[in-house]
Amino acid sequence: HLTCPKLACEPLSNPHLNCTKKDRLPQEAQRTWLRIVALGVSLALVTFLLWSSAGIDDDVAEVVAHRGEVLEGRFIEVPCSEDYDGHRRFEGCTPRKCGRGVTDIVITREEAEQIRRIAEKGLSLGGSDGGASILDLHSGALSVGKHFVNLYRYFGDKIQTIFSEEDFQLYRDIRQKVQLTIAEAFGIRASLLYLTKPTFFSRINSTEAQTAHDEYWHAHVDKVTYGSFDYTSLLYLSDYLEDFGGGRFVFMEEGSNKTVEPRAGRVSFFTSGSENLHRVEKVLWGTRYAITIAFTCNPDHGIEDPVLT
Ligand SMILES: O=C(O)CCC(=O)C(=O)O
Ligand SMILES: [Fe+2]
Numbered sequence: 001h002l003t004c005p006k007l008a009c010e011p012l013s014n015p016h017l018n019c020t021k022k023d024r025l026p027q028e029a030q031r032t033w034l035r036i037v038a039l040g041v042s043l044a045l046v047t048f049l050l051w052s053s054a055g056i057d058d059d060v061a062e063v064v065a066h067r068g069e070v071l072e073g074r075f076i077e078v079p080c081s082e083d084y085d086g087h088r089r090f091e092g093c094t095p096r097k098c099g100r101g102v103t104d105i106v107i108t109r110e111e112a113e114q115i116r117r118i119a120e121k122g123l124s125l126g127g128s129d130g131g132a133s134i135l136d137l138h139s140g141a142l143s144v145g146k147h148f149v150n151l152y153r154y155f156g157d158k159i160q161t162i163f164s165e166e167d168f169q170l171y172r173d174i175r176q177k178v179q180l181t182i183a184e185a186f187g188i189r190a191s192l193l194y195l196t197k198p199t200f201f202s203r204i205n206s207t208e209a210q211t212a213h214d215e216y217w218h219a220h221v222d223k224v225t226y227g228s229f230d231y232t233s234l235l236y237l238s239d240y241l242e243d244f245g246g247g248r249f250v251f252m253e254e255g256s257n258k259t260v261e262p263r264a265g266r267v268s269f270f271t272s273g274s275e276n277l278h279r280v281e282k283v284l285w286g287t288r289y290a291i292t293i294a295f296t297c298n299p300d301h302g303i304e305d306p307v308l309t
Contacts, residue, residue: 004227061257063252065102065266068241075185076258083223083273084230093192093232093297095209096188100251100270101185102260105287106177107235115174116237116289118167122151125162131209132216136200137163137306138173145210162302166309174304178233178293182269186231193295194302196228201237204247204280204288214295219252219279222272222294228301229272229294236262237289252277262288 033262065071080098087094122135126144133143138139140152152159165304175195183190202216209215238246240261251258259270270276295300 005289008215010025021026022059033217059137060258063234063259064100064251064262067242067261067263069263070104071102071266072105073096073101073103073185076094078113080271081273081275083221084191088298090297092193093230095186095254095273097186098273098275099186099273099278100258101181102266102268103181104263104266106181106250106267107174109165109264109265110283111170111174112235112237114170115235115291118163118171118290119203119237121162121167122201123203127203128214129209129210131204132198133203134198135200135203137168138197138199138303141200143214147256153154160308163308168202168308170304172188174291175305178235178267178269181267182231182295185269186271190208190282192297193231194297194299196294196296196301197303198225199224199293199303200291202288202290202292204228204283204290206246206285212235212254216280217282219277221274221277224274226294227297228274228298230297231269231295232272232276233267233269233293233295235291235293236268237264238262238287239264243284244288246287247282247288250279250281252279262290 006152016049064076065074077097078098080095084094104114118137119135122137122142123133126135126142126149127133128143129145135142135151136146140150151162155162179193179195180190204216209222221230234249237243240263247262249260250263251260251270260266270278
């Protein structure tokens with residue numbers, strides 16, 4: 001006596017099999033289940049492929065400083081890269097302890113707003129054709145179109161109709177406070193740190209950069225990009241999600257990036273070697289203001305504070 005096999009019931013091709021409707025029902029249910037499982041596996045596969053194609057991108061990022069937080073100080077130590085070995089060492093200053101820190105209590109939001117006005121005044125006189133625009137109060141360089149002009153040369157004495165002595169004093173005070181913060185965090189003497197160039201204001205919006213130097217979102221190492229940098233700091237002058245979207249700062253790390261959300265008055269600082277590879281996300285809307293303030297241990301690479309002449 002032949003019985004109907006569960007998985008291949010073919011009543012038409014095999015007349016000896018007496019398959020009833022009752023036999024076929026569980027089979028159809030099984031097929032449906034198989035389809036559901038196959039669909040589930042495919043969906044999981046597609047999700048995995050999309051996720052892995054995003055690489056070490058921001059999908060797996062931990063926010064180390066949220067815009068809404070007021071951080072007294074957060075410091076994360078990371079092993080130093082070998083980048084410092086390629087340069088002259090200055091004991092007591094060249095990084096032996098590497099890492100990154102964030103603090104919201106060194107610069108007040110009022111100070112950040114005042115200093116943003118300096119940036120707005122200067123940058124309103126020029127601005128790049130898209131992407132990032134910079135203003136360097138030390139050299140007088142200002143982005144205009146695809147190039148730079150020298151504000152001090154261009155305006156001469158008339159520069160005093162644009163910037164005031166108070167503007168410059170505020171800039172110097174802020175530089176001093178940031179320098180002390182870095183020295184304390186890394187256990188070095190502040191007097192061994194020298195301001196270095198480029199130290200500049202940046203204004204970033206969502207317009208497309210027209211030249212490579214106005215593109216700011218590429219991952220980079222400051223010590224490689226700028227040479228003299230040993231310690232980099234960023235003072236943010238506007239708020240993530242209030243003044244602009246996108247534009248978060250990202251430390252690139254295999255497996256888990258670390259994000260700093262800009263907040264007016266927030267100082268983010270780190271050793272400049274490849275232990276701190278980073279990038280800025282593209283700004284999606286609004287305008288983002290910041291100052292990059294850099295320090296070197298090499299007195300030959302030091303620059304003076306700007307003075308209004
Ligand atoms: O503005 C920022 O958050 C970072 C800027 C930066 O990476 C740089 O100036 O080297
Ligand atoms: Fe950088």
